[in-house]
Amino acid sequence: xxxxxxxxxxxxxxxxxxxxxxxxxxxxxxxxxxxxxxxxxxxxxxxxxxxxxxxxxxxxxxxxxxxx
Numbered sequence: 001x002x003x004x005x006x007x008x009x010x011x012x013x014x015x016x017x018x019x020x021x022x023x024x025x026x027x028x029x030x031x032x033x034x035x036x037x038x039x040x041x042x043x044x045x046x047x048x049x050x051x052x053x054x055x056x057x058x059x060x061x062x063x064x065x066x067x068x
Contacts, residue, residue: 001037013037022046027055031062 001007006015016038018025022045030040042059044052 010039012039017041020044027058027062030055031059034059035062035064 001013002015004015006017007013010017012034014037016033016036018029018033018038018040020041020043022043025041025043027042030042033040040059042052042055044055047055
């Protein structure tokens, strides 16, 4: 674990922040980055609320339990 302001602020292991790219960074990428110790972000800029809700649900199901 790297200890700096970024890791402390976001509660992550490594100072890696995945960009929220529309249509490229869905729940699969966000959960993989988060499970690897970085900050995964869903690119939700043009998503309908129902789609975003589903993406968030899928991320939560894929997260390693110690991260919740």
